[in-house]
Structures are given as structure tokens and as C-alpha cells.
Amino acid sequence: MKNLIGLFFLCFSLAGLSQKEDYVWLSGYHSGALYDSTIHHYFAIDKIDFNSSPPRVSLDTDITINFDASVVSFSDSNGNLLFYSNGIEIRNKWDEVIQNSRPMNDGWVDNVYNPSILSYGYPHAEAIMALPVPGSRSDFIFFQCFGDSTPGITSINCPKLLTTYLSMADSNGHGKVHYRDSLLLADIITPNITACKHANGNDWWILVSKQNSNCYYRILLTDSGAKVLPDQSCLGEIIPFDDGGICSFSPDGSKYAALNYMKGMMLYDFDRCTGLLSNTHFYPIPNLVDSGWIFTGATFSSNSRFLYGTIGMYLLQFDTWQSDPLSNPDTIARFDGFADPLGSYYTNGQLGPDEKIYITGNAEGNYSVIDSPNLKGAACQFRPHGLNMPALSWGPPNHPNYKLGKQIGGACDSTHIGIAEIDAGAGIRISPNPVLSTGVLTIYASGDGMVQFTDGIGRTVYMSDLHAGSNAIPCDALHTQEGMIFYSVQLRHGTANGKVVIMR
Numbered sequence: 001m002k003n004l005i006g007l008f009f010l011c012f013s014l015a016g017l018s019q020k021e022d023y024v025w026l027s028g029y030h031s032g033a034l035y036d037s038t039i040h041h042y043f044a045i046d047k048i049d050f051n052s053s054p055p056r057v058s059l060d061t062d063i064t065i066n067f068d069a070s071v072v073s074f075s076d077s078n079g080n081l082l083f084y085s086n087g088i089e090i091r092n093k094w095d096e097v098i099q100n101s102r103p104m105n106d107g108w109v110d111n112v113y114n115p116s117i118l119s120y121g122y123p124h125a126e127a128i129m130a131l132p133v134p135g136s137r138s139d140f141i142f143f144q145c146f147g148d149s150t151p152g153i154t155s156i157n158c159p160k161l162l163t164t165y166l167s168m169a170d171s172n173g174h175g176k177v178h179y180r181d182s183l184l185l186a187d188i189i190t191p192n193i194t195a196c197k198h199a200n201g202n203d204w205w206i207l208v209s210k211q212n213s214n215c216y217y218r219i220l221l222t223d224s225g226a227k228v229l230p231d232q233s234c235l236g237e238i239i240p241f242d243d244g245g246i247c248s249f250s251p252d253g254s255k256y257a258a259l260n261y262m263k264g265m266m267l268y269d270f271d272r273c274t275g276l277l278s279n280t281h282f283y284p285i286p287n288l289v290d291s292g293w294i295f296t297g298a299t300f301s302s303n304s305r306f307l308y309g310t311i312g313m314y315l316l317q318f319d320t321w322q323s324d325p326l327s328n329p330d331t332i333a334r335f336d337g338f339a340d341p342l343g344s345y346y347t348n349g350q351l352g353p354d355e356k357i358y359i360t361g362n363a364e365g366n367y368s369v370i371d372s373p374n375l376k377g378a379a380c381q382f383r384p385h386g387l388n389m390p391a392l393s394w395g396p397p398n399h400p401n402y403k404l405g406k407q408i409g410g411a412c413d414s415t416h417i418g419i420a421e422i423d424a425g426a427g428i429r430i431s432p433n434p435v436l437s438t439g440v441l442t443i444y445a446s447g448d449g450m451v452q453f454t455d456g457i458g459r460t461v462y463m464s465d466l467h468a469g470s471n472a473i474p475c476d477a478l479h480t481q482e483g484m485i486f487y488s489v490q491l492r493h494g495t496a497n498g499k500v501v502i503m504r
Contacts (some may be wrong), residue, residue, distance in 0.1 A: 019077055023079035024080075025397055026067065026084050055354065057390070063095050065121075066086060068394060071084075071394075071398065085128065087104060088102060088104055092174050096174060099176045105144055122147070126398050129195060142163060144193075145160075159187070160186055163181075163226055165179050166178075189210055199253075205275040206218075213234070214234055214238045236266050236277075236282060240262070254304060255269060261285070264284040264285040265318065267281040299349035299350065308332070308370065311346070314333070319376065332378070346361070347360050356371055361385075365393075366385040367385075428443065441473045445467070446493075447468050451464055453485050455480065
């Protein structure tokens with residue numbers, strides 16, 4: 001009982017931590033808050049603060065960083081800015097460059113091909129994301145698409161996915177990077193990092209797509225770190241080299257959308273237990289002369305029903321509750337020619353904490369706003385250029401849905417078994433996870449060895465020899481009915497450590 005009470009308060013504190021991470025949005029280019037009278041805008045940092053209603057828009061003259069399209073701005077549990085990054089460095093709330101954080105993504109692109117990136121930041125909207133390490137109040141992992149040149153491909157692409165580990169508890173709360181630009185995945189991927197809470201409400205799934213294919217890598221982030229799982233989801237349309245776009249999860253985590261400006265909108269079902277995609281739908285981009293397709297965005301409404309495709313000069317609304325969800329989209333708006341100072345095409349969108357959708361222009365001084373995105377057609381109340389910003393910017397940070405909790409009634413619910421199988425490495429596979437307290441845990445081992453289970457305070461609750469092949473362990477032998485239990489598997493050629501969630 002004591003352990004269960006402790007687990008309850010741990011979950012409560014973590015839930016409190018994950019309420020306002022996306023409450024402060026930063027964007028823009030710092031140059032001393034200079035005002036350009038010819039375009040009637042500042043060159044400085046825009047701040048949108050969702051701690052008030054309506055959100056407060058201001059010019060922040062204390063922040064001296066430049067943001068291109070890559071923006072991370074992370075707030076604490078009270079909605080106060082904690083740290084931010086442009087893909088080159090990370091700064092804390094005092095605008096100090098955090099120890100060991102610079103230069104992130106250091107390579108040929110930054111130093112030779114386009115050195116201005118070192119000053120202005122990374123140029124892709126979804127090329128960087130920061131996620132809290134499950135179970136920690138202060139540690140974060142940055143996922144980064146590393147831009148580089150690859151033999152045989154004429155353009156700059158992303159042949160690596162890197163990670164950077166930040167602890168904000170270090171240096172008396174000023175933060176410290178423990179490692180930077182660590183290689184997680186070596187393959188040519190699109191610069192679209194998206195994340196969704198695991199069905200257990202604690203861990204994270206991260207998806208990145210393999211370029212020139214229809215395959216998606218799935219990455220699982222737990223308190224043990226990030227791990228690329230061996231199998232991929234390969235289905236739907238093939239994305240050629242050099243094509244770009246935007247990807248996003250629905251707020252409830254049931255769907256995944258990818259809008260590519262040369263192909264069209266792709267929609268998948270997503271399984272929060274396994275991290276796998278299924279049931280694909282496709283909407284080809286119409287051949288319109290005035291399309292301006294290169295500017296794209298894909299954003300879901302807060303009820304996860306409507307998917308908004310911002311496709312250059314057009315804003316389309318797809319109803320995902322239809323049997324054919326991408327058929328017959330509503331055209332919500334067509335670009336009206338507004339210039340501020342350039343033509344404000346509809347580009348990337350982000351669902352705000354106030355459940356409105358904010359859509360950027362291309363380096364403009366405004367956001368277009370969808371006030372009621374949960375409503376169909378014109379009832380969604382689209383306001384083109386409805387939020388005026390004092391400075392020019394590319395747009396919002398890359399935020400997942402931090403508030404998504406444990407999935408109820410699905411494959412990982414307490415009345416079902418969870419992940420069919422997790423590859424723990426070293427020739428060891430464990431299933432299911434979560435597992436019912438009345439069920440059986442199966443450990444597949446590629447050789448002989450042993451397994452040890454410990455509780456949350458390190459006491460051994462079960463130990464057994466393993467033989468090559470499948471090993472069945474009744475959960476009642478683990479002496480717990482609910483909660484986390486930790487395993488350590490040792491074989492001659494390797495070891496694996498992790499955790500299993502036991503549910504009643």
C-alpha cells in the first residue's frame with residue numbers, strides 16, 4: 001500500500017508538471033528591437049503568452065537570440081519560460097547560453113554551406129524538438145535532424161538524427177548540457193520530428209520518416225533513454241528526395257498526418273501502444289496554377305476530428321470522422337493578396353493552449369487564426385491575418401500534446417494486454433508491456449542467462465534462470481498487483497535493463 005501511495009503522488013506530480021509547457025511561444029529575429037518604418041515592423045523577438053486570455057502579445061527586448069524556422073520554447077509547470085533554442089544553442093530564462101549547448105548541429109552546413117545558420121538558427125520548422133525525460137522534473141532530450149550533404153543527392157538533407165541531453169537542475173538552476181549531438185539514427189530522413197505520448201501516459205513515441213520511401217522509424221523515449229525500435233511502418237505514398245512538408249499527430253494520438261507539398265495529404269491511424277501506423281488515406285494536391293504549394297502545414301482541431309491543411313494559397317478542412325476522411329475537403333479560405341510586408345500565404349499552423357489554431361505567414365508580421373476549429377466548414381471562424389505581431393517571424397514552436405494521458409479502453413488498458421513485443425536489445429524480447437497482474441510475462445532470450453526483477457526501492461522480488469527461447473513468468477510470482485517493476489536480463493553476449501508496468 002505504501003508503494004502504491006508513493007506511485008500515486010509521483011503520477012500526480014508528473015501530471016502537474018505537464019500542464020503548461022507550451023504556454024509561451026517565441027519567434028523572430030533579434031537586432032536590438034530596431035523598428036523599420038518602411039515595413040512597419042520591428043526586427044526583434046515576438047512573445048505570445050497564453051497565461052492570460054486572450055493571449056498577451058508583446059515584443060521581448062531582453063531576448064537576444066535569432067529564430068529561423070526551428071523554434072523550441074519550453075515553459076515550466078506554472079507557464080513561466082524555462083528555456084528556448086533555435087537549433088544552434090539553448091538559452092535559459094535569463095537569456096544565458098546554457099553550458100555546453102553551443103554549437104548544436106555542428107557540421108559542414110553551418111560552417112561552410114551557410115554560416116549564417118550559426119547566427120540565425122536552423123531553417124526547418126520541425127527539425128528540432130525537446131521532450132521531458134519520463135519520470136524527471138528537470139531533464140530533457142532534444143531530438144535534432146542534422147542537415148548535411150550526401151553523395152549522389154544534390155540538395156541538403158538530413159542523414160542523421162541526433163540527441164542532446166539537458167538538465168535544468170544543474171548549475172544552480174541555470175542548466176547544463178550533459179552531451180550534445182549524440183547519434184541516434186543514421187539514415188536519410190525528412191526534417192519532421194513529431195511526438196506523441198505512449199498509451200501508458202508516461203513515455204513518448206517519436207516518428208521520423210525515411211526519405212524516398214513510405215517508411216517511418218518509431219523511437220521510444222522512456223526513463224532509460226531513447227531507443228530506435230527495429231521495425232518500421234511502411235505504407236502509403238512514397239516521399240521522393242528533396243520534397244518537404246509538415247507532419248503532426250492528432251491531440252488524442254489516434255491519427256497521424258503528413259502533408260507533402262509535391263504529393264499531397266497523407267493520413268494514418270496511429271497505435272499509441274505499439275507506435276505503428278496503419279489504415280492510410282491519401283489526398284493528392286490539385287494541379288492549381290496559383291497554388292504556391294511550397295508553403296504547407298497540417299494541424300488538427302483539439303477534438304481531433306478536423307484536419308486543417310494549409311497549402312500555400314489555400315486552407316482546407318478535412319473531416320476525419322468520414323468513412324473516407326480525406327475526400328471532399330472544405331475550402332475554408334483562399335489567399336486574399338494581403339501583404340505584411342510580403343504575400344502572407346498560409347504556412348505552418350500550431351494548436352494553441354486556448355484550443356485555437358494559429359497559422360503563420362512566410363516571414364510575416366501576423367498570424368491567421370481559426371477561432372473554433374472543432375466546428376465544420378465556415379463555422380470554424382477563420383480570421384485571416386487576425387493576430388498582429390510587432391516583429392517579423394517565421395512562426396510557432398514545435399510542440400506535441402504534453403497533456404495527453406493514459407489511454408483508456410484501448411489495447412493498453414487494464415482489461416487488455418499492452419505492447420505485443422518490445423525489443424530490449426542484446427537478443428532479448430519481452431512481452432506484453434503493460435501486463436495484467438493475472439497474466440504471464442514472456443521473455444524471449446537468444447541464449448541462456450538469468451533475469452532479476454526489483455521493486456521501486458531496489459529490493460529483489462524475483463530471480464530466475466533463463467534458457468534460449470521463450471520463458472514464461474507468471475505475474476503473481478513478482479509479488480505485486482499494480483505499479484512499475486524493473487528487470488535486468490543477463491546473457492553471455494549482452495544485458496538489458498528496463499521496466500514493466502503491471503496493471504490490475
